[in-house]
Amino acid sequence: MARPESISKSDLLQRLTAVFRSVGYEGASLAALSRETGLAKAALYHRFPGGKEDMARCVLAEVGRDMRGLVFSGLDGEGSPRRKLAVMRDGLALFYADGERSCLADLFSVEGTPATIRTPLAGGLKAWIAAVARVVEEAGIDPAEAARRSEDMVVRVQGALVVSRALGDTRPFRNVLARLVDDLLALP
């Protein structure tokens, strides 16, 4: 039985994620993590014995699961490549709240973040690029070109999030999403 008076593990992770996602690893103070979750610091240490690094690792794993659910999951099923990539695009819009959110791949890759967090992050990015490349190949694009386009797509999404944040305007992100499928599947 779940104990309703206590915050659920999933809710807790979601709130921790929000903090790390807006201020990064070093910027996320235990005071802020405590405030945003409603748990005292000691309670956070009870749930995450490894402290802040432990929290960030769990957040990254949870975000990875969300990403797989919203973004990857459609890539493996049946359906045309165009349809699968369109599902991914819509998942990205949700995942990044239409460009309002930053990506942990950006915030967690800066110096000062522990390597135990940066390493799985790189793996996740590579997995994403590879999964998209497989779908692009299905559409008849040769493997080298498919890999190039997939990397370019991820580059554009990351860049659009940075530019949107820096300008305080989500149009760059929405512009990239609008062309994402066509750019991946364009004729050679």
Place this chain on the structure above:
Amino acid sequence: MARPESISKSDLLQRLTAVFRSVGYEGASLAALSRETGLAKAALYHRFPGGKEDMARCVLAEVGRDMRGLVFSGLDGEGSPRRKLAVMRDGLALFYADGERSCLADLFSVEGTPATIRTPLAGGLKAWIAAVARVVEEAGIDPAEAARRSEDMVVRVQGALVVSRALGDTRPFRNVLARLVDDLLALP
């Protein structure tokens, strides 16, 4: 007369820049800024009475000047659009050390950085996009499409820096630069 025993203003700003560029605004502690410049904290306060925020503002202004020198300067002169954009591309390779360096537009746009720094940053990004769009228009591309391509170029450069940093591999950055001019000037 310059006093040779004291670090020059330009050298000082360059060393401060290196710190902010690798760890961001909040991550740049006065201890690190002091260590990397060889000046005691009190001496830094003598030169930058506004403290860390003052240093970051001066660093941003200096980086803006470097950017204008290396990246913008070629855009206004004579020469074909293709040649001018190629000069910009080579300037970018230098400016970002072939993808090894991060961009302040990324690091300084995260929450926690004072607005006095984030605001001029957004202006600089917009100016860059506009300057490139003018050259693309010179090549006969219509203004709306030129604006779109220029924004997309900046998006790609920013994204390539993020992905290169996250993967620990500068290939994404070099790939973007290799196609930058052709993508801007492609036939409609």
Place this chain on the structure above:
DNA sequence: GTCTATAGCCCGATAGAC
């Protein structure tokens, strides 16, 4: 203009009561 020394605060992390 640069230094050493330190104020005052917030940091990550822990002790121990309940």
Place this chain on the structure above:
DNA sequence: GTCTATCGGGCTATAGAC
């Protein structure tokens, strides 16, 4: 499992000697 209280240390910033 959560709390309050606190530790030692690093933080930004300043005082004051030279």
